[in-house]
Each structure stands twice: as C-alpha cells, then as structure tokens.
Amino acid sequence: MALRLADGTAWSDTLARAVAATPEAFGAEVDGVPTLHNLLSGQWQPVGTPSPVRTPIDNTVLVNLPRVDAGTARAAVAHAAAAHRDWAATALAERKARVVDALDALTAHRDLLALLLVWEIGKPWRLACADVDRALDGVRWYVDEIDRMLADGREPLPGPVSNIASWNYPMSVLVHAELVQLLAGNAVIAKTPSQGGAVCLTVAHALMRRAGLPATLLSGGGEELSEVLVRAPEIGAVAFVGGRSNGGKVAAALLDTDKRHFIEQEGLNAWGVWNFSQWDMLAKHLKKGFEYGKQRCTAYPRFVIQRDLVDEFLDMYLPVVRSVRFGHPLAVGDDWSAGDPLPELDFGPLISAAKADELRRKVDEAVRGGAVPLHRGKLDGAPFLDGQDTSAYVAPAVLLAPPGRSRLMHAEPFGPVDTIVVVDTTDELLAAMNASNGALVASLACDDEELAGKLAVDLQAFKVGINKPRSRGDRAEPFGGRGASWKGAFVGGDLLVQAVTVGGDGRLYGNFPDYSSYPTT
Numbered sequence: 196m197a198l199r200l201a202d203g204t205a206w207s208d209t210l211a212r213a214v215a216a217t218p219e220a221f222g223a224e225v226d227g228v229p230t231l232h233n234l235l236s237g238q239w240q241p242v243g244t245p246s247p248v249r250t251p252i253d254n255t256v257l258v259n260l261p262r263v264d265a266g267t268a269r270a271a272v273a274h275a276a277a278a279h280r281d282w283a284a285t286a287l288a289e290r291k292a293r294v295v296d297a298l299d300a301l302t303a304h305r306d307l308l309a310l311l312l313v314w315e316i317g318k319p320w321r322l323a324c325a326d327v328d329r330a331l332d333g334v335r336w337y338v339d340e341i342d343r344m345l346a347d348g349r350e351p352l353p354g355p356v357s358n359i360a361s362w363n364y365p366m367s368v369l370v371h372a373e374l375v376q377l378l379a380g381n382a383v384i385a386k387t388p389s390q391g392g393a394v395c396l397t398v399a400h401a402l403m404r405r406a407g408l409p410a411t412l413l414s415g416g417g418e419e420l421s422e423v424l425v426r427a428p429e430i431g432a433v434a435f436v437g438g439r440s441n442g443g444k445v446a447a448a449l450l451d452t453d454k455r456h457f458i459e460q461e462g463l464n465a466w467g468v469w470n471f472s473q474w475d476m477l478a479k480h481l482k483k484g485f486e487y488g489k490q491r492c493t494a495y496p497r498f499v500i501q502r503d504l505v506d507e508f509l510d511m512y513l514p515v516v517r518s519v520r521f522g523h524p525l526a527v528g529d530d531w532s533a534g535d536p537l538p539e540l541d542f543g544p545l546i547s548a549a550k551a552d553e554l555r556r557k558v559d560e561a562v563r564g565g566a567v568p569l570h571r572g573k574l575d576g577a578p579f580l581d582g583q584d585t586s587a588y589v590a591p592a593v594l595l596a597p598p599g600r601s602r603l604m605h606a607e608p609f610g611p612v613d614t615i616v617v618v619d620t621t622d623e624l625l626a627a628m629n630a631s632n633g634a635l636v637a638s639l640a641c642d643d644e645e646l647a648g649k650l651a652v653d654l655q656a657f658k659v660g661i662n663k664p665r666s667r668g669d670r671a672e673p674f675g676g677r678g679a680s681w682k683g684a685f686v687g688g689d690l691l692v693q694a695v696t697v698g699g700d701g702r703l704y705g706n707f708p709d710y711s712s713y714p715t716t
Contacts, residue, residue, distance in 0.1 A: 197529065197581060198523070198526040198527060198528060198578055198579070198580055198581075199526070199527060199528075199529065199531075199580065200525050200526065200527070200580070201525050201526075201527045201531055201537055202531075202532075202533050203533065204310060204313075204525045204537075206250070206255070206257060206314055209307070209310050209311060209314055210229065210257070210258070210394070212307050212310075213307060213311060213394055213397075213398050214229065216304055216307060216398060216401075216402075217397070217398050217401035217402065219232070219239045219401060220232050220234070220239050220397045220398065220400070220401040221397075222241045222261075223241070225245045225259045226247075226256075228247065228256050228257075228258055228259050229258055229259065230245045230258065230259040230260075230261055231258055231259065231260055231261060231393060231394065231397050231414070232261070232397075233261055233263055233267075233271075233412060233413055233414055234397075234400050234401075234404060234410065234411055234412040234413075235263075235267070235270070235271040235274070235411060235413070236270070236271060236274040237274065237278065237404075237409070239401070239404075241261070242261060242263055242267055243260075243261025243262050243263040243264075243267070243414060243415070244261060244262050245259035245260070245261050245262075246259060246260050246261075246262055247259055247260075248260045248315075248391075248393055249547075250314050250315060250317070251316065251317040251391070251543070251544035251545060251546055251547055251548070251587035252313075252314060252317055252523060252524065252525075252543065252544055252587075253523075253580070253583050253584045253585075254548060254584040254586060254587065255584075257314060257315065257394065258393065258394055260387065260389070260393050260414050261414055262414050262415040262416060263413055263414060263415045263420075264415070264419065265419050265420060265422065265423050267413075268413055268415065268420050268423040268424065269423050269427065271384070271411050271413060272355075272357075272384065272411075272423055272424070272427045272429050272430065273429060274411075275355045275382050275383075275384050275409065275411045275429070276354050276355060276382075276429035278355070278382045278409035279351070279354055279355040279381060279382035279409065279431070281409070282351075282377070282380060282381070282382050282409045283350070283351040283380045283381070283382075285380070287341065287342065287345065287380075290377065290378055290380065291338055291341065291378065293377075293406050293407045293408055294334065294338060294374055294377055294378050294406070294408065295335075295338060296406040296407075297374065297402060297403045297405075297406035297408055298331055298334055298335060298338075298374070300402040300405065300406060301327075301330075301331055301370075301399060301402055301403075302331055304398065304402065305324070305327050305328070305331070306324075307398065308327045308366065308395050308398060308399060309323040309324045309326070309327050310323070311394050311395040311398065312326055312327070312365065312366070312392065312395050313524050313525060313543075314394075315365075315391045315392050315393065315394060315395055316362055316363065316365070316390075316391040316392055316546060317391075317524060317542075317543035317544040317545070317546065317587070318487060318524065318543065319487075319524045319537075319538065319539070319540040319541070319542065319543055320524060320525075320536075320537035320538070321537075321539065322486060322487050325367075326364055326365070326366045326367045327366045327367075329366070329367035329371070329669060330366035330367045330370050330371040330374075331366075332669075333367070333371050333669050333670060334371055334374040334375060334378075336669075336670045336671075337374075337375050337378055337691075337692075338378065341378050341379070341692070344379075344689055344692040344693075345379070345692070345696065347698070347699040347700065348698045348699060349379075349692070349693070349696035349697065349698040349699045350380070350696060350697055350698050351379060351380030351381045351431075351695075351696060351697075352381055352431030352432050352455060352695060352696065352697060353431050353697075354428075354429045354430050354431030354432075355381055355382035355383060355384050355409075355411075355429070355430065355431055356373075356376045356381045356382075356383050356384070356430075356431060356432045356433075356434060356695055357384045357386075357424045357425065357427075357430045357432070357433050357434065358372060358373060358376075358383060358384065358385040358386065358434045359385075359386045359417070359421075359424060359425075359433070359434070359435045359436070359437070359445070360372075360385070360386075360388060360434070360435070360436040360437070361388060361390075361436050361437045361438075362388035362389075362390040362391040362392050362546055363487070363490050363491055363492075363546070364491070365388070365391075365392035365395050365396050365399075366395065366399065368436055368667075369385060369392075369396065369436075370396070370399050370403075372434060372686075372691070373385060373403075373410060374403070374408075375691055375692065375695070376434075376695045377408050377409070377410070378692075379692050379695050379696050380696070381431065381432075381695055382409035382410070382411075383408075383409070383410050383411070384410075384411040384412075384413065384424065384430075385400070385410070385411065385412050385413070386413055386414070386415070386417075386420060386424055387412060387413065387414040389414075389416070389417070390546050390547060391546055391547075393414065396412060397412065400412045417441065421444065421445065421448065422448070425445055425448045425449065426448055426449075426452070430454060431454070431455060431695075432454065432455035432456060432457075432694070432695055433445065433449065433454060433455075433456045433457075433458075434456070434457050435456070435457070435458040435459065436459045436492070437459075437460065437461075438460060438461050439460045439461055439679060439680075442458050442459070442460035442682070443460075445458055446458055446682045446683075450708075455683070455684065455694065455695070456682065456683035456684070457681075457682075457683040457684045457685070457686055457694055457705070458681065458682040458683050459492065459635070459675075459676065459680075459681055460676070460679065460680050460681065460682070461492060461606075461607045461609070461680065462492075462607065462631045462632075462633050462634030462635055462656070462676060462678070462679070462680035463496065463497050463605065463606060463607050463630055463631035463634060464493060464494060464495050464496070464497065464607070464634045464635060464636045464637055464656065465495065465497040465498070465499055465627070465628040465629075465630070465634070465637050465638075466495045466497070466498050466499070466637070466638045466639075466640065466664075467498075467499045467500075467624050467625075467627075467628050467637070467638070467639045467640065467641075467650070468498065468499070468500045468501060468504055468508055468639075468640045468641075469501045469504075469621065469624055469639065469640070469641050469646075469647075469650070470501065470641055470642055470643055470646070471501075471504060471640045471641055471642055472507075472642055473640070473642065473662065474507060474508075474510075474511040475511075476662065477511065477640055477662075478511050478512075478514075478515050480663065480664050481495075481512060481515050482515050482518065482519070482541075483664075484664065485516075485519045485541045485542065485591065485611060486541055486542065487541075487542050488521065488541075488542035488543070488544075488545060488589070488610055488611045489542075489608070489609065489610060489611050489612075490542075490545065490546065490609055490610065492635055492667070493635055493636050493664075493665065493666045493667055494607075494609075495636075495638065495664065496607060496608050496612060496613050496614065497613070497614050497615075497616065497627075497628070497630070498512075498613060498614070498615045498616070499615075499616045499618055499624055499627040499628050500615060500616070500617055500618070501617075501618060501619075501624070502617050502618065502619050505615075505617055509569070512593075513569065513570060513593070516570050516572070516591050516593055516613070517570070517572075519541045519542075519572075519591050519611070520539070520540045520541050521540055521541055521542045521543060521577055521588065521590070521591075521611075522538070522540060522543065522577035522578035522579055522588075523538075523543065523578055523579050523580055523583060524537070524538060524540060524543040525537065525538070526538060526578045526579060526580055538578065540578075542611065543588075544585075544587035544588045545587050545588070545589055545610055546587070547587055548584075548586035548587045550587070550609075550610070551586060551587045551588065551589045551610075552586075554589055554608055554609075554610040554612060555589065557601070557602050557603050557608060557612070558571075558592050558594065558603070558612055560601055560602065560603075561594055561597045561598060561601040561602075561603045561604075561614075562594065564597075564598035564600060564601050565596065565598045566594040566595060566596055566597045566598060566601065566603075566614070567594065567595040567596055568592065568593070568594055568595075569593040569594065569595050569615070570591065570592060570593040571590070571592045571593075572590030572591045572592065573590055574588055574590055577590075589610055589611060589612075590611070591611040591612070591613075592611070592612045592613070593612075593613045593614075593615065594612070594613070594614050594615070595614075595615045595617070596615070596616065596617065597614045597616075604630065605630050605631055606631065607631070621650060624650070625650065625653050625654065628654055629653075629654065629655045631678075631679070631680070632655070632678045632679045633655045633656075633676060633677045633678015633679045633680040633681070634654075634655060634656040634657075634676065634677065634678070634680050635656065635657055635658070635667075635674075635675075635676045635680050635681070636656055636657065636658045636659070636660070636664070636665040636666065637651075637654045637656035637658075637659050637660070637665070638659065638660035638661070638662075638663065638664050638665060639651060639654075639659065639660070639661055639662070640662055641661070641662070644661050644662070647661045647662070648661065655677045655678045656676075656677055657674070657675045657676045657677050657680070657681065657685075657713075658674075667687070668687055670688060671687075671688040671689070672687050672688055673685055673686070673687040673688050673689075673690045673704070673714050674686055674687035674690075675687075675690075675704070675705065675706070675713075676706075677706075681705070681706050682706055682707075683705050683706065683707065684703045684704065684705040685703075685704045685705045685713075685714070690703075690704055690714065
C-alpha cells in the first residue's frame, strides 16, 4: 500500500506554524530556506554564517542555522553576565511568575514543539510528545518545590550557566535544565546542538524570552565556541551532556579552574542475567528499551548472560527484536484522516546518515573480528514513502560475543544494536558489566533479589535496577554516573538546584578530582 504524509504534518506546514508563532526568531531566506536568528544580548539577531540543516527523516533541508564566531560569543557571554546580576537580585516570587508564564506559553504550543522534534531529530510522535511533556511537567514540579530548595540560604552562582547539550532530548534535558537554573536565579546560555533540534529550541527560547527570562541561544561549532562557553571568566557553571570524547575536552578545559560543572558522558549500560526465569516480564522491558532506536544515554545495549540461560534468553529476546517497529514517523495510509493517531513506531531514523553509516561500519567490523550475528534486520517492509531517502535508517542488529578489539565491545553504539556476552561466574558477570569504566545505569535480572542486591554493590553504575530498568528519572529523583560516565556535581531533584546555587550546609554530591560523594538513595 502506498503511503503519504499525514495531513498537516508536512515540513512546509510545520515551519509556517513555527514562524507564525515566533516571527522574531526567523530571518531571511537563503536558497529558498529561512535562516534562524541567534538570541544575543536580549534580542534575536541576524548574525552568523548560515549553514543548511537537514532532517534525518528524508535528508531534505529544513532551515539554515547561523553559526557565530568566538568574538560574537564572547560579547554574548558578557551581556549574559550583566543580565545574570540583575536576575540574581530579582525576588524569587517574580522569578517563579516569569517561569510559569514561559511554561504556559510552551504548553500552548506543545503540539508544535513535538512536531518540530519529529522532523528535526526523527522521534516518533508519541516519544516527541513525551519529550515536551516531561520538560514542562518537570519544571512545574520545581516551581512548587523551589522555595523549600532555597530555604537554607542558597544563592545563585556568581555568573550564568553555560549549557552544551546533545541533540537527543532538546526539551526534557536542555530546556528543562535551563528553566530550573533560571528559577534558582541564574541567567542561562545554551549552545544549539549542531545535529538537530535547532528550530524547536529557537521557538522555545523565543517564548521564554517573551516571558522576560534572561536566556541566550547561540549556534556554532563546538571547537570554536568551547573556549568561550566553557572557560570565559564570567561563566558561573558549565553543564554538558554528550559523549566521552567531547566531554573529556570540556573537563580538561576546566582542570585549572574552580568553575562549577556537571558533565554527563556516555557509558555502556549493561543488563546482567543470572539465575533468572521471569522471561515474560523481561520481554516487556526489553521491547520498551528500543524506543528512539536506543539513542539515549540510559539505553541498554549490552546483555551479559549466564551460559546456562543463553538458550532461554534468546527464545524470549529474538522475537522481541523482530517485533520492533521503525520507519518514517509521519507516513500513513490513504485511509488515514485528521484525528487518527500518527504511526505508533519504536523509532525512526538515527540522527544522520553519517551516524547510520558509522554504526553499520561498527557492526561489520565486529562481525569480521569474530562476533556472531544473531539477528540483522532489514529496511525492506518498513513504512517509507515512495522514493524517500532512507540513508539515516538502521534496522536492529544483535551480535553475540563482540571481539575485545571492536569498538562495540567497550563503547555505547547509540543506535539499535545490541551485543551479548556470555559468562560462567558472577565475577565474570560483574567484569563484563563494568566494561566501560563507569555507567549511568545498569540492571540485573535475577530471581534471588537478595543475591542481586549483593552483586549490585560492585557495579560501576549510578543507578542499578533489580528486575527492572533504570532511567534518568523525573522530579525528585537524583541522576549522575560513576567512573568516567560523569564528572562534577550530580543533578536531579534537590541536587540540580544545589548544583546551580551556592551556600547551605555540606558539600555537593558528585565526582570531583579530590572526592566522590553519592546520595544514599
């Protein structure tokens, strides 16, 4: 059956809605494509060198993203520092009122923000809506709790918070963090991710700016802007979310400073299976784990299985993998009509064709090195439009025993590729689960929960689930990482506000050069 775009979801329609909602944030066309503005010095400005941004859905150009240079960024940071001083002196009641105004405006445009995420980063509609909703609902919780969180005399940082985040969760990670930082009395600076989310973030920041919030949004190359957005003396804190390579560069740039920081880096999150029999329960968790093609920091791409259970595990697991649904997030049949639900998919494309090619090369490299391909899905039969570019799509793959020298053995694939390692002892189980020198989450599937609790003590993960997955968490739940997966202060709940304020009793929880301290929960 031939497929078509769902009515009203074409990019031209979506972009027109964005421009109508926030015209101040859009500029002149280049080659027939609008150019975004940068939010500098309190206003939207047509500065920077335009660069085309493509959607991973079908590789067409969406907008032009203007990349500013280091000099422009330095001026923006200086202005943000001045705005920070005024905002830090603003009464908490006024800060709350302005953040609530921004939340109300964002809520009014919730569906637009979600549809922008579908086009920009390829999230299926349900997951795009969840990204927006988690951001808005989470910040409203902080609005209700912020008086208590600041009651011990905590004050804003000496300068604005610089936010450098990856593309995968523009709203529930980046915008959420910024709004909480603003609640706590800090001006904020955000770098637009180069790979996706620029239009969604532009619309969101336009609505935030209308509410009178001191926010700056800059686009540019990480290498060129990092020196300014990380090391500028006016910056009060640096928040980074991304891979270990870039995160390591940020951490190195902060070594000779005492600047507050929280650097979330990837780790190989593992799920261990030992003395286990509850396969139906585990199947439900693993199917959900394929959401967004495992392009998230808390995905589980590694399974470490007791040898005696490998056959039972595969009997459960392989049908789950084969049931995963992926394709064009907005492709519907001719019988679709307005009001019908959009496609219910587990994931769409990866963030780019380049990332898809890289992941395919990693799989081929591992197989050539000796890994056993238990499953390699195909794009055939997936819901695509006729003639559509599918270069950013990767079908699920499962590899048994990746060789030690392959990149998939020790690093997170950030895509729908799972690896399985077989072990004979609990010592081997723990060693295999700790392969990446620290992780954000881990889980153990074990009928004996007391034994699982004992094993969990030796896992190098910030959160460990027993017969259930763990995630970043919402509202009061803290979040961090062990080992190389996290540097600096932990966040989440009270810890996020503590990370972006000074004062109170006790030292921060986190991983620091001279100590590591973990919350008891």
